[in-house]
Amino acid sequence: MTHFEKAPAKINLSLDVLGKRDDGYHDVEMIMTTVDLADRIELNTLEEDRVEVTLWSRYVPNDERNLAYKAARLFKQKYNIKKGVHIKIDKVIPVSAGLGGGSTDAAAVLRGLNQLWNMNVPIDELASLGATLGSDIPFCVYGSTGIAKGFGEIVEKLPSPPPFWVILAKPDIGVSTKTIFQRVHMNEIIHPNTEGVIQALHEKNFDMLCNHIGNSLEAITTSLHPEVLYIKEKMRQAGASGVLMSGSGPTVYGLVEQQSKAQRIYNSMKGFCQEVFIVRLIG
Structure with a gap:
């Protein structure tokens, strides 16, 4: 079984820092929209209970440090899935660039595994799951245009920008x-x-x-x-x-x-x- 998922980059139309939280994070308000620069994620089911990541980038790890790897492991643990998955990432979005490359890959893995394994998990639940891994992931799960609040875990949809x-x-x-x-x-x-x-x-x-x-x-x-x-x-x-x-x-x-x-x-x-x-x- 194979599933392909597109992982688009995001840009911030606005990013505000509101204050420091007791947990060490900052409260933010971030208005983001997705652009047509995207990594391509290929997911293949493995019979063995493990997660594998393949990608060709000297800057991105392919082990448990990788956000896509973490997302797959979290999804498997949350829903008690004993099958494994091989994740192939065709990396296009620049690394450490402010474009959400790692976050959108993780979000695509959550959406993709939901489809691959016919889990029918609501998208809001996928976003909440992603929030435990990174502050940009909930927005990236939804995509489109929205404002992220809290440390990024609260996402509200906004109208799309005019075309440009x-x-x-x-x-x-x-x-x-x-x-x-x-x-x-x-x-x-x-x-x-x-x-x-x-x-x-x-x-x-x-x-x-x-x-x-x-x-x-x-x-x-x-x-x-x-x-x-x-x-x-x-x-x-x-x-x-x-x-x-x-x-x-x-x-x-x-x-x-x-x-x-x-x-x-x-x-x-x-x-x-x-x-x-x-x-x-x-x-």
Whole structure:
């Protein structure tokens, strides 16, 4: 038995840090939407009671440290499944990029095993299960466009954005989300206009959206990695209407309505980054 699942990347239209929790996490409000840059997950049932992961990436482990591996093991334990699974990951999303690559792979495994083994687990239950592994996983289980609250475990659906093109440019560095959050000082946080982003989504207003996107973590990441600011400036100079760092970085995205302009920006950014993508929205 084989099942294929698409694992799309996400970008943050807004990321706000609201405070530090007693459990060490931070309360956040993150508006995210999925884009058409995706890993491909292939799931095959094994008769032996084990989890195997195959992928070709020198940056991503294929053992119990891998989020997709953890998701499969958790699913098997939760529902007392004695069969095993082989997970093949065709990795396209850049690693440690702020695009949710590991989280979306784990989410795809949860959705995929639910289908592969005909378990009929409600999607809300899959999202809750994913929350025990990582804060971006619940959103990635649902996909589309939504706002994640708490430490990411509470997800509410939002209207999809107006249609536009997204140019993604990742500097040749990796950023640890844990490291960035360790440097959060609440008295220094600059809060984005979350309500403005939500209003822009409801009104399908591209210009309003570009004026309100924001990321509380951006100042922290750019203080450690000034090349992110450099890429942002180059993206603006190339003509992107809205420019922001996604997640904890270092990927910068630019929003543009016209495909011809998106192509020009893509060509321009290829001079500054090796990993540049031009994509549409899924969410």
